[in-house]
Amino acid sequence: MRQRPNYLAGLGSLIWLALVGLPLYVLLVATLRTTSNYSTQGPLSFPSQLTLSNYLNAFSNGFGQDFLNTLIVTVSVVGIVLVVVPPLAYAIVRAQGRTITVVFRVFLLGLAIPAQAVIVPMFYVISQAGLYDHLIGVILPTAAFSLPVCTLVLTGTMRDITPELYEAMAMDGASPRRVFIQLVLPLSKSGLSSIVVFSALQAWNGFLFPLILTQSESTKVITLGLYNFQTEHGVDVPGLLSAVVLSMLPIFIVYLFARRALVQGLMGVGGK
Amino acid sequence: MSSLSLAAVSGRRLKARRAGVGVTRPGFVWAVPATVFFLLFAILPLVLVAVLSFTSWDGITSPHFNGLANWTKLIHDPVMTQSIWLTLVLTVLGVVTQTPISILLGVWAAGYQRNRAVLSAIFFVPLLLSATAVSVVWRALLDPNFGMPGQLPWLFGDGNLLGSQTGSIGVLTFVGMWQFTPLHTLLYQGGARAIPQVLYQAAAIDGAGTVRQFFHITLPQLRNTAITSMILMVVGGLTTFDTVLILTQGGPGTDTTVSAYYMYQQSFKNFDFGAGSAIALVLVVVATLISLAVVRFSGYDKMRSTAEGV
Numbered sequence: 001m002r003q004r005p006n007y008l009a010g011l012g013s014l015i016w017l018a019l020v021g022l023p024l025y026v027l028l029v030a031t032l033r034t035t036s037n038y039s040t041q042g043p044l045s046f047p048s049q050l051t052l053s054n055y056l057n058a059f060s061n062g063f064g065q066d067f068l069n070t071l072i073v074t075v076s077v078v079g080i081v082l083v084v085v086p087p088l089a090y091a092i093v094r095a096q097g098r099t100i101t102v103v104f105r106v107f108l109l110g111l112a113i114p115a116q117a118v119i120v121p122m123f124y125v126i127s128q129a130g131l132y133d134h135l136i137g138v139i140l141p142t143a144a145f146s147l148p149v150c151t152l153v154l155t156g157t158m159r160d161i162t163p164e165l166y167e168a169m170a171m172d173g174a175s176p177r178r179v180f181i182q183l184v185l186p187l188s189k190s191g192l193s194s195i196v197v198f199s200a201l202q203a204w205n206g207f208l209f210p211l212i213l214t215q216s217e218s219t220k221v222i223t224l225g226l227y228n229f230q231t232e233h234g235v236d237v238p239g240l241l242s243a244v245v246l247s248m249l250p251i252f253i254v255y256l257f258a259r260r261a262l263v264q265g266l267m268g269v270g271g272k
Numbered sequence: 273m274s275s276l277s278l279a280a281v282s283g284r285r286l287k288a289r290r291a292g293v294g295v296t297r298p299g300f301v302w303a304v305p306a307t308v309f310f311l312l313f314a315i316l317p318l319v320l321v322a323v324l325s326f327t328s329w330d331g332i333t334s335p336h337f338n339g340l341a342n343w344t345k346l347i348h349d350p351v352m353t354q355s356i357w358l359t360l361v362l363t364v365l366g367v368v369t370q371t372p373i374s375i376l377l378g379v380w381a382a383g384y385q386r387n388r389a390v391l392s393a394i395f396f397v398p399l400l401l402s403a404t405a406v407s408v409v410w411r412a413l414l415d416p417n418f419g420m421p422g423q424l425p426w427l428f429g430d431g432n433l434l435g436s437q438t439g440s441i442g443v444l445t446f447v448g449m450w451q452f453t454p455l456h457t458l459l460y461q462g463g464a465r466a467i468p469q470v471l472y473q474a475a476a477i478d479g480a481g482t483v484r485q486f487f488h489i490t491l492p493q494l495r496n497t498a499i500t501s502m503i504l505m506v507v508g509g510l511t512t513f514d515t516v517l518i519l520t521q522g523g524p525g526t527d528t529t530v531s532a533y534y535m536y537q538q539s540f541k542n543f544d545f546g547a548g549s550a551i552a553l554v555l556v557v558v559a560t561l562i563s564l565a566v567v568r569f570s571g572y573d574k575m576r577s578t579a580e581g582v
Binding site: 006009016017023026027030038042080083084085091092094097103106107109112114115116117118119122123124125143145151166169173174179180205206208212224226227235237240241247248263 | 296297298299300302303305306307309310311312313314315316317318320321324329331335373376377380388391393394395396397398400401402403404405408409410411412413415418419420422423424450458482507510511513514517518532535536539540545548549552553555556559560563564
């Protein structure tokens with residue numbers, strides 16, 4: 001790009017920084033003050049004394065259970081995605097015949113299906129299957145709905161493997177399974193890390209499926225916990241916001257240490 | 273790609289074939305688990321939503337057919353008509369507000385100066401929050417009594433933004449922008465980095481300034497990125513739900529009852545799942561048509577390899 005400083009663009013980005021930064025500042029500072037201090041001094045002031053009690057309260061309010069449930073959902077969703085997507089992508093890239101083309105089209109169409117649109121029949125299917133109010137009933141639809149993007153990303157990565165390599169393996173008389181394990185998987189590492197991050201984010205931040213498909217305290221996930229907290233104790237803003245901070249903490253840690261993988265996972269559909 | 277890749281010799285494959293060495297390929301069976309799973313939990317519900325839209329179902333007893341009753345009811349329902357308008361308005365507002373900002377920020381962030389990298393890292397943070405968290409935070413911040421309006425009266429007027437339709441639509445648009453601009457900025461940043469530098473050098477030699485370069489090179493080169501970005505914005509806009517549920521509950525009155533929220537209300541609050549399904553079907557059809565149109569229009573489905581950028 002140009003090497004001259006562009007003052008106008010710099011100014012614009014500073015304005016945006018204020019728009020993004022101010023709420024984040026309020027969010028962080030609010031969690032470190034007492035509820036009474038928040039309501040008397042307002043969110044923008046800097047509190048005279050800081051406290052960690054909001055964070056401790058969050059855990060005594062059952063937030064630990066929500067955290068654990070969310071973790072179970074996330075790990076299971078990533079597990080399902082990792083088991084079914086790589087073989088599918090391998091077949092899409094390497095298998096021949098019309099069937100596989102049709103399958104790929106179906107998954108592409110899946111990109112356009114909004115979860116909101118199928119939530120009523122999903123409720124029906126999950127209830128009929130006896131999975132209502134079980135974590136598994138949240139895990140299955142969440143995993144299914146991250147398949148299209150994950151498939152698209154991974155087929156993209158696998159298409160980049162040169163045909164010569166497959167031919168070399170074929171010369172050695174390798175079976176499709178050996179080709180998959182020794183060649184395709186090792187060369188798809190970047191795509192695999194993207195789909196792990198993408199599906200983990202979907203599961204961690206998912207709200208609609210848990211909202212509709214669960215109801216008990218014992219199956220509550222973090223996002224639902226935030227929503228309930230707001231409807232029940234809306235006045236305790238510092239308590240609520242500290243739960244928000246805790247809910248994004250794991251993602252933030254990943255962001256600090258594996259920014260590239262996270263960005264790629266987030267861009268999902270957007271290519272690389 | 274990797275140090276393994278051999279020199280590509282185009283005749284190689286043919287020679288190998290002729291020599292009778294077939295390339296080992298996986299069978300369809302590799303795709304079966306994912307396909308069955310996807311059919312059960314994504315395609316089957318999609319088919320069911322169409323079926324359920326012709327039934328009356330309270331969520332407890334079994335659904336039974338009632339023909340076109342849901343549809344005729346919806347056609348004459350002013351809230352439904354209004355919800356479609358509101359959905360379209362919010363979608364258009366989303367595209368119109370987010371696109372220019374994310375193009376400018378994205379092109380700016382594509383530069384390699386150090387301060388840009390630091391700022392981009394901060395700009396990115398809203399994307400890490402779930403939609404639920406974003407809505408919860410903004411609701412607290414916009415609270416007329418305990419939020420920012422009390423401290424910044426010059427900015428918020430009387431402070432009760434969510435008390436009027438205009439204010440609520442403004443808030444929903446702003447929160448959507450706050451939440452999603454980073455994602456589109458990223459897309460445009462990737463797109464801008466993929467533009468060949470040679471074009472700018474040539475333009476500079478011809479004496480084109482920064483502004484002309486932006487309009488004559490950068491924008492046309494970002495066309496495909498813009499298509500991808502707008503598809504995401506439109507599908508996201510049509511299915512706006514979390515922010516409405518948490519920030520406005522469709523109110524004041526039904527002033528921000530968008531289609532997705534109306535569907536939720538009809539189904540899970542009024543237990544009229546037939547009507548809910550009919551609304552959902554409308555959403556699916558619109559979202560699919562728009563996506564298909566854009567995919568056709570941009571040749572997205574012909575993507576055989578992930579090119580740089582988009």
